[in-house]
Amino acid sequence: MKKILYCLFVLFITTPLLYGQSTANTNLVDLVNPLMGTQSKFSLSSGNTYPAIALPWGMNFWMPQTGKMGDGWSYMYDAEKIRGFKQTHQPSPWINDYGQFSILPITGKLKIDEESRASWFSHKAEVAKPHYYKVYLADYDVTTEIAPTERAAQFRFTFPKADSSFVLVDAFDRGSYVKVIPSERKIIGYTTKNSGGVPSNFKNYFVLVFDKAFTFSSAFHGKTLAKDTLELKAGHAGAVVGFKTKKGEQVGLKVASSFISPEQAELNLQRELGNDSFDVTKEKGHKAWNDELSRIKVEGDNIDQIRTFYSCLYRVLLFPRKFYEFDKANKVVHYSPYNGEVRPGYMFTDNGFWDTFRAVFPFFTLMYPTLNSHIMEGLANAYDESGFLPEWASPGHRDCMIGSNSASLIADSYVKGVRGYDINKLYDAIIKNTENAGPVSSVGRFGHEYYNELGYVPYDVKVNENVARTLEYAYADFCISQLGKSLKKPQKEIDLYLKRSQNYHNVFDPESKWMRGKNKDGKFQSPFNPFKWGDAFTEGNSIHYTWSVFQDVKGLIGLMGGREAFVQKLDTVFTLPPIFDDSYYGFPIHEIREMQIMNMGNYAHGNQPIQHMIYLYNYAGAPDKAQYWLRQVMGKLYQASPDGYCGDEDNGQTSAWYVFSSLGFYPVTPGTTQYVIGSPLFKKATMTMEDGKKFTIQAPATSDANMYIQGATLNGKPYGNTFLEHADIQKGGTVQFNMASKPSKVWGTKPEAAPFSLTK
Secondary structure, three states: OHHHHHHHHHHHHHHHHHHOHHHHHOOHHHHOOOOOOOOOEOOEOOOOOOOOEOOOOOOOEEEEEOOOOOOOOOOOOOOOEEOEEEEEOOOOOOOOOOOOEEEEEEEOOOOOOHHHHOEEOOHHHEEEEOOEEEEEEOOOOEEEEEEEOOOEEEEEEEEOOEEEEEEEEEOOOOOEEEEEEHHHOEEEEEEOOOOOOOOOOOOEEEEEEEOOOOOEEEEEEOOEEEOOOOEEEEOOEEEEEEEEEOOOEEEEEEEEEEOOOHHHHHHHHHHHOOOOOHHHHHHHHHHHHHHHHOOEEEEOOOHHHHHHHHHHHHHHOOOOEEOOEEOOOOOEEEEOOOOOOEEEOOOEEOEEHHHHOOOHHHHHHHHOHHHHHHHHHHHHHHHHHHOOOOOEEOOOEOOOOOOOOHHHHHHHHHHOOOOOOOHHHHHHHHHHHHHOEOOOOOOEOOOHHHHHHHOOOOOOOOOOOHHHHHHHHHHHHHHHHHHHHHOOOOHHHHHHHHHHOOHHHHHEEOOOOEEOOEOOOOOEOOOOOOOEOOOOOOOOOHHHHOOOOOOOHHHHHHHOOOHHHHHHHHHHHHHOOOOOEOOOOOOOOHHHHHHHHOOOOOOOOOOHHHOOHHHHHHHHOOHHHHHHHHHHHHHHHOOOOOOOOOOOOOOOHHHHHHHHHHHOEEOOOEOEOEEEEOOOOOOEEEEEOOOOOEEEEEOOOOOOOOOEEEEEEEOOEEOOOOEEEHHHHHOOEEEEEEEEOOOOOOOOOOHHHOOOOOOO
16 A cells, blocks of 8 residues: 555656656657648648658658649548658648659559559558658558658668569659669659749759669559660659568668759768668657757646647748758759759748748747848848749749738848848848839739839729738838838938838728728728628738738727727627628638637637737737637647647748747737737746757746736846847846736736837
């Protein structure tokens, strides 16, 4: 009995440590679930993610492919079969993929086409980690393992006893090439399959080297084996190699690729894999992820919240993709997805700034200034190579979304002190945006001529999503003004963009107190339905977009009639039923359905335009309401499970919202130096800055019930502001929050405690 009591006592005192206090020494990689968000489909997104087996910001990702060749939904959690293991560069199912090819082990009768070769699998026999993937292919009695590097990977296949064991390489359709070289146990080739945004000479060159000699070698085209053919260029080419295997025999494969040349692919293979074994590559990947995840240590009693945090942090660290390589002299070079040339310097891609300007890039500015500097250099290179800044690159310009949000990334980076790139070139580039439409409607400013003359993009001039454009252009103009100040540009120029940053007034309807389309003659469009999705707005309605006045929330408060009226308007978003008008689309797009089923009124957290909205309570003296609703969103709409998001994850943005919000603050207005305080989820969080300084957020009494801030101290001194300054975080220190179960009607309620707004 004493032994039982002793064991229970030990369990009691150690359980909190297992769930929180021990995170300082925990293997954080094991807390990540790469399958979070994969239970998605066209009609309903729970993230629209896939398990990206990769290193942080890696040039190449790997994934198990359950979808048909060319299907944006390449991995679906509810699928039953795997068609291959694909090298992927897909940032979103809506953008789709490029530079893709797949590898699949097979036993028995050789099957080439993807339908017949697909094998049953089970999640019970699947291991998915950021740095490692393993699955059992039931139809072939083969276990496949993958361990990636940034530009290469190792595979390990465990075969049964068989006279006919194969590995198939599918270079996909739309133009591909393969060559089998048995004497070197090697396959080389290229794939051109893409979804747009590439020059005419685009190729992804690959090289595969096996550790076992072939007893069978052949190329194939389409569904047909090309007998006695080891080299083939076709619309759809591939290769198969075979061996005799013993029971439990492991066959190793090293694979790398390059967008530059076959020789560069070989160089990437040697540089990143060399003589490393599979297990060494796996351990290096584990260390790379653990090092990055360990930059933020969170501690608390709820292991599910901790798992959700690190699963989200993993997503934040995937994009944008490093689209550069190292040449023989170890110099940084890249294939330009804009002009097809090989150029010196950094290049990043696979990102939609409409999504990620909000929190992903502010996170990099805060935690990864050197990386951010390289990204800025990459933007300058993209401008040199195409004449415009990218807004949605994959790998080059893609016609998706609106705005000129590159201005936000650039201004936020520079205003917060990131250096090491040609800021004057980038300033010129964002000024060019204000006066030009680019090669696709998402680049530059579509409708700029109306905006610059009238102060808004009219509803009736055949420029879609006009109110959303007006609001986003106005915010970008604010960012330009702040960057202009930092660069000491002429005051006249600064004043021009400050004036334009107030253009949100021009689409605010004083009668309904919502943003509303306005015709060229100055009259508001009619009839007006604030529940109508699309039309004047982007993937949302007026109820969502009215809050997109990041630069001047106090000005918006004034338009709505003051702080009390503003708070009531914010409340309305949650108290309205989830009604909608989908007539613009003709059916409920998935973003509509996701809002409808979440039981949070008209709040549509599954899409980006409204994600900052809850923090706006702070500007009107009601931070307790922000604290309440932030906890509802964190608690109800996120979990580290296949259906763990409430809409598209979108290159880290929806994850970055959770990372910031669970820490207790959020960058409402990139381009300023402030982060707006919310409700810290963890009892303790330690952020290690790039220079080693540590900033600690302490909320020892926080819990599901204790969500309300009663008071705060910063480095031991009372702190009453509802925002934190970037410099205070960067230099290290401690902020401590006193949490309780009832709202404080004192802390953070005074007007002077509110965050930055242009209106004083």
